[in-house]
Amino acid sequence: MAGNTWIIANWKSNKNIAEALDWVSKVGPQIPKNENLKVVVCPTFTCLEEVKKAITVSNFPLMVGSQDLSPYSEGSYTGEEAGRILKDVIELSLLGHSERRKNFGETDEMVSNKVKQALDNNIIPLVCVQDENVSVPEGCKLVAYEPVWAIGSGTPDTPENDQQIAQVLKSKYGDIEVLCGGSVNSGNIKSFVSQPDISGALIGGASLNADEFIKILKEL
Numbered sequence: 001m002a003g004n005t006w007i008i009a010n011w012k013s014n015k016n017i018a019e020a021l022d023w024v025s026k027v028g029p030q031i032p033k034n035e036n037l038k039v040v041v042c043p044t045f046t047c048l049e050e051v052k053k054a055i056t057v058s059n060f061p062l063m064v065g066s067q068d069l070s071p072y073s074e075g076s077y078t079g080e081e082a083g084r085i086l087k088d089v090i091e092l093s094l095l096g097h098s099e100r101r102k103n104f105g106e107t108d109e110m111v112s113n114k115v116k117q118a119l120d121n122n123i124i125p126l127v128c129v130q131d132e133n134v135s136v137p138e139g140c141k142l143v144a145y146e147p148v149w150a151i152g153s154g155t156p157d158t159p160e161n162d163q164q165i166a167q168v169l170k171s172k173y174g175d176i177e178v179l180c181g182g183s184v185n186s187g188n189i190k191s192f193v194s195q196p197d198i199s200g201a202l203i204g205g206a207s208l209n210a211d212e213f214i215k216i217l218k219e220l
């Protein structure tokens, strides 16, 4: 494994605390200890603290991420989770996912403000782009390319196309790591991470089942 490989579980709006802890107890012991392998779980806000505790107690090589973060600092923003508060429990934040852009009116400007809040609080921003023309905010070094049609459809983009988009993004933004996403599972993960410019994957549906997620890790 040359360079980092990021395997990121995006649970979306799934799993309560008991289900989240069950997953952690099954997956945690199966994660190979390798400093270049960065495995991250992104639960719902409700589960973050319990998941973080369970990982810490067992010393699993698993990072915790949020699926969003406030574009503002702390203050009068009802319903928002500010970076300074979140940083107690997360190391990474998933920003600008297409489901947020589509269902919650998230704009490039909001994503850029979220990235700034993440960076101000030492949280790694992972920005999702739906194609090579979506802008990557300044300071963001981790990007996931996820074409909307590939998400949850069972039809991933081809590894070759992902590789090409990763090259375009790297030529535009320089020193970044590019992940792929959209219907990635244990059957196709290898074909993606074997591409020279793909540094891992953002995984939704296939990350929910502990056994399937462990299979993905075993394929690396």
Ligand code: PGA
Pocket (backbone or CB within 6 Å): 010, 146, 150, 151, 152, 153, 181, 182, 183, 184, 202, 203, 204, 205, 206
């Ligand atoms: P999927 O979702 O793996 O279920 O396609 C990926 C994502 O939306 O991040």
